[in-house]
Amino acid sequence: MKKLIKPILIVMMAILLIALIAIIYIRSTEQLMDKNSAKTLVSERYKGDISKLTQSKDNRLFYVEIKDKDKKYSLEIDRRKETIKNVTSQSTSKQPTKQQPKTKQKAKKENKNKSIITEKRAKQIVMNEVGGTFVDIKKNDNSKPATYTVTQHVDQDEGAVVSVNSLNGKVNSVSWFNIEQPQTDYNEGYANKEQYYYEDDDDYDDDEVDDD
Incomplete structure (x- = not known):
């Protein structure tokens, strides 16, 4: 029995060797792309x-x-x-870059750089609104947006205090007053503090005669 094992092993090794050689040959002759x-x-x-x-x-x-x-x-x-x-x-x-939102500082700077109308333009707007004669103009920077306050004598008896938006020239408000009363009572403290009075000359002369 032992004598048969050795020849069998030799045959098996030979078969494996032949198979290996065949595989190598096939691969060597195989057509690849x-x-x-x-x-x-x-x-x-x-x-x-x-x-x-x-x-x-x-x-x-x-x-x-x-x-x-x-x-x-x-x-x-x-x-x-x-x-x-x-x-x-x-x-x-490339992906489109997202636009960054404006910072508060930039927005504030842009608002500051917006065109502001001149005093001359504000006076003209008030003239067109109420007419009369110009008396005084003040700019209020504390309001947002800033405003011009213009005092105007419309006629001999009546005057007006007009608030004008300094950015768009829009009239915010018109306050009327009697010229015989001090202006400072009506113009929110922006007009000249000198008090304006209009008196009738004839009445004033009669008072002087009575005193004599």
Whole structure:
């Protein structure tokens, strides 16, 4: 029995050796896809240009990179099966930058830089609104937006205190007053503090005669 084991082992080793040689021979004579065929295959399925094409160490695969307008592709080609596998893509288009919201400081600066009407323009607006004769103008920077307060004598008996928006020239309010009373009672303290009175000359002369 022992004499038969040795010949059997030799035969089995011979069979394995022959099989190994056959496999090596088949692989050496196997037709694998060449680079030109690989490029053709890729071009038929993907747009863009092939930027890279390399072989694996065992020569069984091609590694391919493709770039087009919006994307970059990476893939593998099985040279024996002539098939594409393990495809990945990455966007190359630039994303639009989101507009940052204006900071409070910028907004404040922009509001400050808005055009402010001149005193001359404010006086003209009041003239168009109530007529009469100009008396006084003051600018109030504490209000938002700032305002011009214009005092006007409309006629001999009546005057007006007009508030004007310094940004758009809009008339905010009109306050009327009797000229015989002190102006400072009506113009919110913005007019000249000198008190204006209108008296009838004839009445004033009669008083002087009575005193004599």
